[in-house]
Amino acid sequence: MRYVCKNGFNIETIGGGIMLNIDSVEKGLVIDHIKAGKAMEIYHYLNLDKMDCSVAIIKNAKSKKYGKKDIIKVENNLDMDLKVLGFIDPNITINVIDNSVIIDKINLELPQEVENVVKCKNPRCITSIEQEIVHKFRLADREKGIYRCVYCDTAYDKK
Amino acid sequence: MLKGRSLIEPMDLSLAELDDILNLADRIMHDPAAYADKCKGKVLATLFYEPSTRTRLSFESAMLRLGGSVMGFSSAESSSAAKGESVADTIRTVACYADIAAMRHPKEGAPMVAAMKANIPVINAGDGGHQHPTQTLTDLLTIQTLKGKINNFTIGLCGDLKFGRTVHSLIKALSRYENIKFILISPDELRVPDYIREEILMKNGIEFMEVERLENVIGELDVLYMTRVQKERFFNEADYIRLKDSYIVDNKKMSNAKKDMILMHPLPRVNEISVEVDNDPRAAYFIQAKCGMYVRMALILKLLGVE
Numbered sequence: 001m002r003y004v005c006k007n008g009f010n011i012e013t014i015g016g017g018i019m020l021n022i023d024s025v026e027k028g029l030v031i032d033h034i035k036a037g038k039a040m041e042i043y044h045y046l047n048l049d050k051m052d053c054s055v056a057i058i059k060n061a062k063s064k065k066y067g068k069k070d071i072i073k074v075e076n077n078l079d080m081d082l083k084v085l086g087f088i089d090p091n092i093t094i095n096v097i098d099n100s101v102i103i104d105k106i107n108l109e110l111p112q113e114v115e116n117v118v119k120c121k122n123p124r125c126i127t128s129i130e131q132e133i134v135h136k137f138r139l140a141d142r143e144k145g146i147y148r149c150v151y152c153d154t155a156y157d158k159k
Numbered sequence: 160m161l162k163g164r165s166l167i168e169p170m171d172l173s174l175a176e177l178d179d180i181l182n183l184a185d186r187i188m189h190d191p192a193a194y195a196d197k198c199k200g201k202v203l204a205t206l207f208y209e210p211s212t213r214t215r216l217s218f219e220s221a222m223l224r225l226g227g228s229v230m231g232f233s234s235a236e237s238s239s240a241a242k243g244e245s246v247a248d249t250i251r252t253v254a255c256y257a258d259i260a261a262m263r264h265p266k267e268g269a270p271m272v273a274a275m276k277a278n279i280p281v282i283n284a285g286d287g288g289h290q291h292p293t294q295t296l297t298d299l300l301t302i303q304t305l306k307g308k309i310n311n312f313t314i315g316l317c318g319d320l321k322f323g324r325t326v327h328s329l330i331k332a333l334s335r336y337e338n339i340k341f342i343l344i345s346p347d348e349l350r351v352p353d354y355i356r357e358e359i360l361m362k363n364g365i366e367f368m369e370v371e372r373l374e375n376v377i378g379e380l381d382v383l384y385m386t387r388v389q390k391e392r393f394f395n396e397a398d399y400i401r402l403k404d405s406y407i408v409d410n411k412k413m414s415n416a417k418k419d420m421i422l423m424h425p426l427p428r429v430n431e432i433s434v435e436v437d438n439d440p441r442a443a444y445f446i447q448a449k450c451g452m453y454v455r456m457a458l459i460l461k462l463l464g465v466e
Contacts, residue, residue, distance in 0.1 A: 124287045126268040131245050133272065140358060148354075151268025152289055155354065 028053075030095040031072040031085070036060050038089065039070035045088060045117055046080050053077040083111040087137075087147065110145055113138050122154035162464030165274035165281040169295040169332040177299065177332075183466055184300050184450070184457035191224065194456065197465050198227030204257035205231035206249070206273075207284070208240060208264045213426060213448060214284050214293070218261045221455035225465075230257065235265075247276040254279045259463055261293075262286075280462040288324050294425055295328040296458065297451035302382060304450060305421050305443055310337040317344040317373050318386035318406050318431060320351045325425045326386055327355055334365050341367035342376050346402050349388065372405045377416045383408070385424045387431050409433040413441065423447055 034042060039057045048055050054075035063069035074080075078096065085092050086108035096104035119135045120127045127133050127149070137147040137156050147156045161176060172180070187194050203222040207215050210233065219229045232238045239249060246264070250273040253260055260277065262270045263284040270283035285291045302309050314333060316326050320343055330351070333339050341360065343351055350356075350369055360367050370376055377383065388406045390399055408422060413436055416422075424432055424444040436442050460466035 122267065124265070124267050124289075126246065126264070126266040126272050126286075129266060130247065130269075130272055133247075140354075149268070151271050152287070153267075153354075 024100050025073050025075055025097045026100050027098050028073065028075040028077060029080070030097060031074070032069070032093045032095065033063070033066065033091055034070035034072065035089055035091070036063075036066070036068035036070055039072055042070075042072060042085065042088060042092075045084050046082075048072075048074065051077060082106060082108070084114055084117050086110050087114045087117060090145070110139055110142055113150075114147070118156060120149040120152060120154055121157065122149065122152050125149060125152040125154060127151055161461040163280060164462060165270075165277075165283075166292050166458065166462070167271045167274055167281075167283045168290045169292045169328050171292070174335055177296075180296060180454065180457045180461055181300050181303055183460065184296075184453040185304065187456050188304070188450075188453045194225055194460070194466075196226040197460060198222060198225035198463065201225075201227040201259070201463060201465075202257045203227055203229050203231075203459065204253045204260040205229060205233070205284075206238070206253065206260055206262040206264075207231065207233045208235040208238065208262075208269070210234060211263055211285065213451065214263060214291075215261075217448070217452045218282075218284065218293075218455055220452050221459055224452070225456055225459060227258075227459075246272045249273075250277040250281065253277075259459060282458065282462070285324070288322055290328055291324050292328060293451070293455055293458065294325045295332045296454040297447060298325070298329050298384070298423065298425075299332060300450040300454045301423060301443055301447040302421070305446065306381065306419075309333070310339065312338075312381040313340045313342060313379055315342045315344055315373075315376060315380040315383045316386070317383060318388045319349045320345040320386070321349040323386045326351070326384070329384065330355055331359055334359050334363050339365065341365065342379065343367060343369045344371070344373050344376060344406075345369070346371060346388070346398060346406075348398075371402065373408070374405060374412055374415070377412055377420075380416065380420050383416065383420060383422050385422065385428070385431050387429055407431055407433065408436055410435050410439070413439055416441065 039059055043057060056073040058071040060068045061071055082094060090108050092108055094106040095102045113136060115134055115136050127135055136150045138150050140146045140148040205215050205218055215233060222229050235241060246269050254277045259280045261282040261284040262273055264286050267287040267289035270281055270286050274281040283290055283292055299309060320326050385408060407430060420441055421443040422441050426444055426448060
């Protein structure tokens with residue numbers, strides 16, 4: 001099991017690194033049910049690397065639902081654009097913590113638009129050559145979760 | 160209000176705005192002299208990053224016939240793009256010299272980028288295999304002029320329906336008119352993309368059917384829109400040989416078509432419409448080319464707010 005710790009989390013390994021315990025968040029967010037292996041992507045999407053707050057990333061935690069999952073805990077920062085997570089993986093759950101108690105659960109929806117999250121894969125798209133362009137996708141079909149590049153209409157393939 | 164706006168795709172226009180443009184084009188067609196000086200002192204920039212005959216010349220002719228002037232380039236090599244200049248920088252520079260711009264670019268979405276950066280109207284004159292809205296306006300004006308209306312028709316689209324941008328734009332635009340039925344005629348590998356079938360036709364409950372052979376359905380059509388099927392688009396030689404004649408319109412096939420059907424083609428054609436059909440009164444493709452100029456005149460007038 002691998003883990004990343006940044007600023008102030010008390011991480012304790014038990015049983016030769018098989019078990020992992022991280023102190024609960026007193027105030028902040030717990031981003032749970034992240035598909036195993038995707039935590040670092042989300043860390044970057046949320047620009048957590050640029051924020052001056054405590055962040056713990058737990059990779060490959062046991063999950064009854066999915067077998068394995070990743071979790072991100074963010075201390076003292078509630079001011080993030082979380083809409084993007086709906087685009088990346090709508091199965092993610094977000095708990096808002098205050099005084100070490102869950103005070104809110106944020107249900108993710110597919111956002112209408114996402115900017116600079118992913119790039120268009122169509123080699124004929126203007127985004128493949130134009131400098132400093134905003135990479136933008138718009139929700140075209142909510143039922144099927146299809147997003148299209150606003151410039152060339154190519155569907156984004158999440159695979 | 161169209162003044163100051165750009166046209167990037169046909170769906171940028173509401174039905175009322177489309178009607179407005181088509182009706183103005185119709186008035187220009189019947190009295191061109193009345194519009195001969197409407198754009199005096201105005202400059203159109205034609206920014207063509209790839210070659211084009213019809214589209215560029217019809218834009219230039221449109222502006223000249225409105226009394227305006229034209230400047231521009233006709234290939235990327237003769238522009239600053241060859242030095243690596245971005246579309247955003249090019250259009251901001253051009254906007255200092257011109258009142259309106261028409262852009263053709265091999266990269267899809269380039270005119271949209273231009274429109275986002277420019278403070279003058281930008282018209283998409285074709286972006287890769289993506290959109291070609293003024294061709295769609297041309298097609299709509301042709302149908303309205305020759306058939307008197309744009310509703311209650313069975314429209315046949317034949318040939319390469321997968322890669323043909325004119326076909327995709329036309330389906331989108333026609334899907335907003337009442338009681339339009341489509342018959343989509345193409346080899347299996349060149350059927351319309353899924354998104355046209357699912358997000359436009361099925362989503363809007365539009366009646367359509369997909370068939371492989373033109374000769375089986377030509378008698379049902381009010382409009383037949385031909386596009387070229389290139390041999391290299393077929394997956395195998397056997398299918399090409401089996402089907403190639405089905406996508407060529409000749410007098411024999413026309414003999415089974417309705418007396419008032421119109422035969423359209425965005426041009427250039429190669430062999431998909433036999434030359435023998437040119438004398439058939441139902442052959443509309445050169446009238447279509449002329450409609451292209453009138454509708455661009457109307458569009459320029461509207462976007463400049465002159466009319």
